[in-house]
Amino acid sequence: DTAVSQTPKYLVTQMGNDKSIKCEQNLGHDTMYWYKQDSKKFLKIMFSYNNKELIINETVPNRFSPKSPDKAHLNLHINSLELGDSAVYFCASSRTAYEQYFGPGTRLTVT
Amino acid sequence: GEDVEQSLFLSVREGDSSVINCTYTDSSSTYLYWYKQEPGAGLQLLTYIFSNMDMKQDQRLTVLLNKKDKHLSLRIADTQTGDSAIYFCAESIPNAGNMLTFGGGTRLMVKP
Numbered sequence: 001d002t003a004v005s006q007t008p009k010y011l012v013t014q015m016g017n018d019k020s021i022k023c024e025q026n027l028g029h030d031t032m033y034w035y036k037q038d039s040k041k042f043l044k045i046m047f048s049y050n051n052k053e054l055i056i057n058e059t060v061p062n063r064f065s066p067k068s069p070d071k072a073h074l075n076l077h078i079n080s081l082e083l084g085d086s087a088v089y090f091c092a093s094s095r096t097a098y099e100q101y102f103g104p105g106t107r108l109t110v111t
Numbered sequence: 112g113e114d115v116e117q118s119l120f121l122s123v124r125e126g127d128s129s130v131i132n133c134t135y136t137d138s139s140s141t142y143l144y145w146y147k148q149e150p151g152a153g154l155q156l157l158t159y160i161f162s163n164m165d166m167k168q169d170q171r172l173t174v175l176l177n178k179k180d181k182h183l184s185l186r187i188a189d190t191q192t193g194d195s196a197i198y199f200c201a202e203s204i205p206n207a208g209n210m211l212t213f214g215g216g217t218r219l220m221v222k223p
Contacts, residue, residue, distance in 0.1 A: 033210065041197060043154075043213040055210065090153060100211060102146075102154040 003027050004103035006091050012109045013081060021076045021106045023091030032074035033092040033100065034066060049074055067095070078108075086110045113201060115214035122220045129187040131217045133200035136181060140202035142177060144211065148197045157185070158197075178211045187219075195221045 004025045013019050025032065031050040037043045047066045048055040054066065063079045074093075078085060091103040114136045123129045135143065141162050146154040160167045160174045160183070167174045173186040183200055197218050201211040 033207070035211075035213075041148075041216045043199065043216075045202075045210040045212065048210045057210070092154075094209065099156060099159070100209075101156070104153040 004091055004093055004101050006103040008087075008106060009104065010107050010109075012111065014111055015081055015083060017081050018077070018079045019081060019108075020078070021075070021089055021091075021108070022036060023074050023092075023103055024072055025093040025101070025103075026072065027095070028095060028103075029093035029095045030071065031093065031094050034074065034076050035090040035092065035102075037088040037105070039087070046076075047074075075096070081110045082095050082097075083110050114212050115200060117198075117200060117214035117217045119176055120218050121216065122222065123190050125190060125192055125221055125223050127190055129185075129190045129194070129219055129221075130183045131187075131198050131200075131219065133183040133185075133214050134181055135183065135200070135202050135212075135214075137202060137212070138178075138181065140204060142203045143174075143176065143183050144201040144203070145172075146199045146201060146213075148199065148216070150196075154199065190219075190221050191223045192223055195219055216219070 008023045033048050034046040046060045063078045067075045088105045088107050090105045092100040094100040115140045117133045144159040145157045147157050148154050175184045197216040199213050199216045201213045203209045
């Protein structure tokens with residue numbers, strides 16, 4: 001029944017590793033997003049993606065890449081993880097311009 | 112959220128009204144939002160307002176928008192302890208894939 005789900009909920013890994021976070025939405029939405037929330041609770045958009053267009057926040061390092069196998073999924077791949085990547089990552093989806101539904105978040109800890 | 116600003120903290124007593132304020136800078140924003148985040152949880156959309164509106168009321172929630180001053184507020188009437196959370200305002204930019212720019216969040220503490 002969960003509208004936007006993410007896996008895993010927690011991810012602990014070492015610097016230099018490559019990891020992925022998965023996101024799935026069962027709402028039939030066309031657009032999906034990834035946001036990063038740092039330890040001070042600041043939320044920043046990373047990507048916006050629909051089947052036509054990927055919009056990247058220019059501050060996002062190219063070690064981060066979204067991959068969408070189909071309309072219901074938008075996975076986040078992170079290469080060569082760094083300590084500063086530790087954060088909570090939220091996936092969201094929307095059909096219209098004005099309602100984004102968020103997933104429960106994935107807490108990534110890089111040691 | 113350097114383009115959207117909020118005060119960090121608000122403390123009120125149960126039953127009082129809470130007013131959370133937000134300022135934004137992008138005049139092309141089409142929608143402005145309030146999200147609630149409880150500890151350890153994701154973001155829950157509370158309400159939103161279209162930029163050509165001044166006010167929107169939804170049960171205990173009242174949103175006021177002053178477009179001239181680029182000021183948005185959220186009033187929670189009869190605040191309850193269950194309202195304790197972090198409240199984020201956000202704006203969406205129409206030519207940026209409707210991505211949201213968030214404020215830094217206001218932590219609301221409701222004392223019994």
